[in-house]
Structure formats: C-alpha cells, structure tokens
Amino acid sequence: MDFLSTLKVLLDGTIVTVELTVTSFIIAFSMAIVVSLAQVYGNTPLKVIATIYERILRSIPLLVVMFILFFGLPSFGIRFDPFTAAILSLGLCSSAYQSQIFRGAILSVPKGQILAAQSIGMNGRQTFFHITLPQALRFAVAPLTNEFTIVLKDTSFAYALGVTELLREGTYIVSTTYEPLLIYLFCAAIYFTVTFSTNTVVKRVEKKFALPGFEFRGERA
Amino acid sequence: MKVLEIKNLKKRYGEKEIIKGISFEMEKGETVVVIGPSGTGKSTMLMCINRLTEPDAGEIYLNGKQITGSKHPEVFRQKIGMVFQEFNLFNHLTVLNNVMIGPMRVKKFSREKAENVAKENLKRVGLELQMHAYPAQLSGGQKQRVGIARALAMEPDLILFDEPTSALDPELVGEVLEVIKKLAKEGMTMLIVTHEIGFAKDVADRIIFMENGEIIEEGIPSVMLNSPSQERTRQFLAKFMEGR
Numbered sequence: 001m002d003f004l005s006t007l008k009v010l011l012d013g014t015i016v017t018v019e020l021t022v023t024s025f026i027i028a029f030s031m032a033i034v035v036s037l038a039q040v041y042g043n044t045p046l047k048v049i050a051t052i053y054e055r056i057l058r059s060i061p062l063l064v065v066m067f068i069l070f071f072g073l074p075s076f077g078i079r080f081d082p083f084t085a086a087i088l089s090l091g092l093c094s095s096a097y098q099s100q101i102f103r104g105a106i107l108s109v110p111k112g113q114i115l116a117a118q119s120i121g122m123n124g125r126q127t128f129f130h131i132t133l134p135q136a137l138r139f140a141v142a143p144l145t146n147e148f149t150i151v152l153k154d155t156s157f158a159y160a161l162g163v164t165e166l167l168r169e170g171t172y173i174v175s176t177t178y179e180p181l182l183i184y185l186f187c188a189a190i191y192f193t194v195t196f197s198t199n200t201v202v203k204r205v206e207k208k209f210a211l212p213g214f215e216f217r218g219e220r221a
Numbered sequence: 222m223k224v225l226e227i228k229n230l231k232k233r234y235g236e237k238e239i240i241k242g243i244s245f246e247m248e249k250g251e252t253v254v255v256i257g258p259s260g261t262g263k264s265t266m267l268m269c270i271n272r273l274t275e276p277d278a279g280e281i282y283l284n285g286k287q288i289t290g291s292k293h294p295e296v297f298r299q300k301i302g303m304v305f306q307e308f309n310l311f312n313h314l315t316v317l318n319n320v321m322i323g324p325m326r327v328k329k330f331s332r333e334k335a336e337n338v339a340k341e342n343l344k345r346v347g348l349e350l351q352m353h354a355y356p357a358q359l360s361g362g363q364k365q366r367v368g369i370a371r372a373l374a375m376e377p378d379l380i381l382f383d384e385p386t387s388a389l390d391p392e393l394v395g396e397v398l399e400v401i402k403k404l405a406k407e408g409m410t411m412l413i414v415t416h417e418i419g420f421a422k423d424v425a426d427r428i429i430f431m432e433n434g435e436i437i438e439e440g441i442p443s444v445m446l447n448s449p450s451q452e453r454t455r456q457f458l459a460k461f462m463e464g465r
Contacts, residue, residue, distance in 0.1 A: 112309035115273050116368075120323035120375050121299030130326055135313045211313055212355040 006173055006183070013169030014190050020086055020155040020165060025148055027091035032098030039099065040106050050099070057096035063157050065089040070161050086158035094151050101147060105139035106132060138209055145202040149195045156191075166190060223285065224249045224379050224410045225270070230279035232265055239265045241434040242279070247379070250408040254421040254442075257431035258457060263414040264306075266431075267381045270412070271301045284378060299327055302372025302380035306387050308364040310356040310371070316343065317352040320370045328375070342370040346400050362393030366400055373404075380404075382413040386420075398424075418461055422446055430454045 038050035070085040117127040156167045170187040225247040232240040239262040268274035272294040321339035324330040346366040386394040428445040
C-alpha cells in the first residue's frame, strides 16, 4: 500500500470520527442543557430525575454503555446499527458530564446579580436570558472545549462496535502492511491535529467574548 | 401622600425571629435613614419591602397599593429601586448597558429611548465619560454610582439603599454620599440603611433606630442624635462616637 492510498483511507476514517464527535456532542449539548436546567431550576421530582440520570451515566464506562445499547437492547427488539449505537452512547455519557459543566456555570453567576436583576423588575425568564445565560456561557466555554476533545478521543471506542472510524481504518491498514508503529503514530498525529486546531479556534472565540477586566479567566499564560 | 406604608412586618429564619413586627410610613420626597447595630434585621427589612425576601407576616403598601400578597412583585419592583452594599453590577455589560437594560427589557423602551434615559442618569451620577467601560474596570465608588444610576433609570417612586458605602475604601465614600445628598435635594424618596452617622445627620429628614428586629425610636436627626429618649439608642450612639 502506497502512502497516498494509506492517507486516503485514514482520512476517510477521520471523517467518520469527526461525524461521530460532532453529532454526539450536539446531542449531548442539547440534553445537557435540559438536565442542568432541571437540576438548577426544576421542582423536586425533576431535580431528582435529572440527578439520577447524571449520576448513573457518569458512573458507567462508555464501553459498557455501548455494549448495552448495541448488544443488549436487541433482546428487547431494539436494534441500532453500530454508527447510531456509538453516537447514542457517546451522546448519553457526554450529556451527563456536560450537564455538570452547565450547572456549575449557571451557579457561578453571582447571586447578587440575580437579586439586582429582580430588583429592577425583571421576571425569571428575563433574568435568565439577559443576566444568567450570557455569563454562564462564558464560564462554560473552556470546560466545554475540554469535553469536546474528550468526546473526540472517546470516539475511538466505537472501534469495538465495528464502526470504521479512524482507529479501525488504521488497524485495517496495519493488518496488510505490518507497520503498526508507523500507522498508529499516524493516527495519533491526526487525533492531535484535530484536537489542537479545535482548541486554537475556541481560544480565539473565548478572547473575543472575554470581559474587559476579567482577562485572567480565559488565559492563564 | 404616603409612598410607603409598612404594617407589622415580621420575618423569621428558622428559630430566629429577625424582624419582630415593624411599622412605619414614608411621605413622598422624604429621606429616612435607618441606623442600628449589625445583624438587627435592617437589610432583611429592605429586602422584604420589594419582596426579594418574602416576609412572613405584615402588610406593605406602595402608593396605597399592597405589595404583600401580590402575585406579581416584579410590577412593584419596577417602582422600587435598590442599591446594594456589594454593587451587584452586571459584569458582562458595559456601564451604559447596565443602566439601560432595565428601561429596555423591563419597560420595553426602544433602544434609543433607553439609551437616552441611561445617559441622562449616568450624567446625574457623574459617570457619562465611563459609559463604555465594564464594571471590572471601575473603582468601588464608580461602581456604586453606576448602581445608583441603574436604580434611577427605572424612574422609581422609592429607592432602597442597603449600606451603600460599607464595601468602599474610606476615600471613595464621599463621592457616593454626595450623589445621594444630591438626590435628597431633588426630592427623591429614599430609605437608607447606613453606618455613616454624620451623613445621616446631613441627609435625613427622619432617623429610625433599629435593634434586635424592632424599631426602638424614631425622630428628626437633631433630636435623635443629640438627645435620644431611649437608653438603647443612647448606648448605641455613645459606642459609635467612641469608635470614631
């Protein structure tokens, strides 16, 4: 196998990896917002349900969730193809972690500002959208970027379900070329490149939305 | 006309009764200063007036309309400004936006109109030059003046001040007190909790002395500060003069 065809196969795998990452991250993001809102603002039953959801999913390894969804659920007649099962598992697990990022970010907005918003006559919705949310999102950017790179790297678990993502494509090539070190290093380099460029883009976004006088928040350098 | 009427206000936290039945009234244009030892429920009383803290018992009226029991306290809060000890400015907004967000989002003014109202009130507190700065770039005294402008921009019938200078460095206290004095001269109705006795003497139409959740005594400054009728007021003031 020549270099170009190797590269092409690995890039095909990379595209699947990125698809897995982005799709499951978006699913997780949306679910996490709901879970965190339930935890912070919900009534007692909602809080309990959200907390149980988050605790359970944070306590089970991703691979186990994948196996339950892919190999276990068919016993109930529920079948997913490997790609879907991988996305759902990644999404569920990450949603639990992201919900805690949002919860923390919402609670980081000082209570005094909420009182001040109420004192000028804002109702709960106005206070949330104009005061809490804009600041909570800023607090959430850095940990969310971190979570994104974790999801990206965790997509390699989809290997176990037979999804032809980057690592599996790499392994196919290894089985024909017998060059494990070279090929897996290549895979590593691709993971690194995607993660690194994501971080660079987010840093720029963070800088753009940083609050003057609070510069130390985003940049520790 | 009575701007504020409070009848038998009570508040407890668990076992501890913080406010034990307070009643008083305020006329339009009056400046009332509340003094008293720390932890005697002065701040809690202010928070009960606009129901940021829910009172346990008693009635509160703003311009004759009952606040307590209303399902929409936010309607009354639009008419009651509040200035906080810790400023509580919105960190993600510029000074201008801090002041205009109320008129724009709550009163639904157009952006242009809200901006004009905000600029006018920033001028009143002497901060029109800082309007594009963010709160974190201001000194404590400037922050508190923004807090006052934010309250003024809602054109309230009454402003509550919760120890407005207690979090300030001594050299910054003056600029904030000057602004409040100016508002008193303009006829704003204000209820001020403070430890600045000298300021109270200058600005107050009436002083209320509170201790352990009760009003011990009230009266005009010259009488209250020079010859209070109650022993507890005398003791408090004596301790205060020593400390100075």
